[in-house]
Amino acid sequence: MSDLGKIIRGNGLPKSDFAETGIPAIHYGQIYTYYNTVAYSTKSFVSAETAEKLQKVNYGDVIITNTSENLDDVGKSLLYLGEEQAVTGGHASIFKPSELILGKYFVYYTQTIHFYNEKKRYAKGIKVIDVSAKDMEKILIFVPELAKQTRIVKLLDEYDLANKTIIEELTKEIKLRKTEYEYYRDLLLDFHDQKVSA
Template sequence: MSVLDKLLDGVQVEWKMLGEALVRTTGTNITAGRMKELHKDNAPLKIFAGGKTVAFFNYSDIPEKDINKEPSIIVKSRGVIEFEYYDMPFSHKNEMWSYHSKNNNISIKFIFYYLKINEPYFQNIGNRMQMPQISVPHTDKFQIPIPPLEIQQKIVAILDTFTELTAKLTANLTAELTALKQQYTYYREQLLSFEDGEVECKTLGEVGELVRGNGLPKADFTEAGVPAIHYGQIYTHYDTYTTKTISFVSPKTAEKLKKVNKGDVIITNTSENLDDVGKAVVYLGEETAVTGGHATIFKPGTTIIGKFLAYYTQTEMFAKKKAKYAKGAKVIDVSANDLAKIVFPIPSLKEQARIVSILDKFDTLTTSIRKDLTKENELRKQQYEYYRDLLLTFPKKVN
């Protein structure tokens, strides 16, 4: 803190409108279809189209006048409203705009960092529109601080270092999580693999009852009431099992829906990708729950443990089996009738319980480590944002 106090002590700050301090440039007139057509993976010129959408062109693909070769701040003005710094030759769709500096006393990277901490301000303006968007006057008239260039450069150096360290930490944590997931997947595949003839195999329909859900749009959710599981929540909120739901419906709505009892397995039937189809979660809550369409309730018989089934649906072996029954292109579906035909290994209940016990321990361990690593990453991010905000907070001149 003493370093920060010393750095900012007595700093004289000039305030100007962004459009007055920097040079605004337009992009190029090009459609999304044309961008896709001209894209080449190893081409040198990056073209921005808003959000995370980019393409790479050769220099000859667009007019020379539309190519920006100055380090710039790109304004993503529609949909996801944000600012991006880029210091290589680029262009962008003409619905966007960018800024660069021709003033030797202004660091464009410094202004970028200042705009980044003010993104919520611009996003709030954009969210007032039917399609989130901001216009040129919103940024042109925005007031920015301009301390002495030396101070700008010091702040940029500090924030660049923070950014680099944060990126390295995130990369390391991601690598740890990936390694952990790979280790868990390896042992799960080993535990659930059986030699031909080693255990009895039966179809899912032979070892339990399958009940296809009905209804349950998200609009029916209430803050309290009867526990409810929407199919989309299974592959976004739940792992192998859950003791409570994140959603509820009214008792009147629940009367129309299929019931889920403790120990039942809810299996997804539909998704935009095959990986999420057939994902299963065991409901272990004490209160009867409900589920809706695009999900099938599996009520285990006396020869299979629900958790054993749920863990098996996460394997590569099951992925190959369900792929044979998948129908559709944009939306993929594996029906309850087809799920009933899929053959599963059914070892003894004692062996199933042993495997489930081991995988439960792995699941608990990996979940705990994942939470710890995620929390550490979040704390480092908060630390970075705290110091960034301190460095970029300047007193405004009072008239």
């Protein structure tokens, strides 16, 4: 990874620093609980004073989680495409891709078994798993030419969109069936107008 861009380790940013408004902020825990692959805006904010102490995230940067309670979530990545500069804190690193790799391609690559096997080599800890920024730099990434990266990203974006659509439709159908079930259940079990025989 060190040949593909610059990695900067974050610092600070407990959830207690969050504010209602202010500078956009991305907490490492939100990367595997809230965001998907790309963020155009942030869920959280911090004051300008707090932001001064934190690492800056610019358009096109990728935020990588360094720490989690499980290995699956370590290395989960988020491409930031927000217009306003954001900040991130500890337990995360900022990857600034070079011209050799697309940020979105990198994010998708971090979801592969190849990346998993690489990060597993450098993971430390039992209850809390960590792969340091220095060890992240050693991870090997397969990088095809940019044209092929673009095609891969386009196909995966299309698949991701189709998958989301299916999930949304299934969620609506499940909700509809649940409502229908509850209606008939209540109808069939409504004995208020019936005489109870001994």
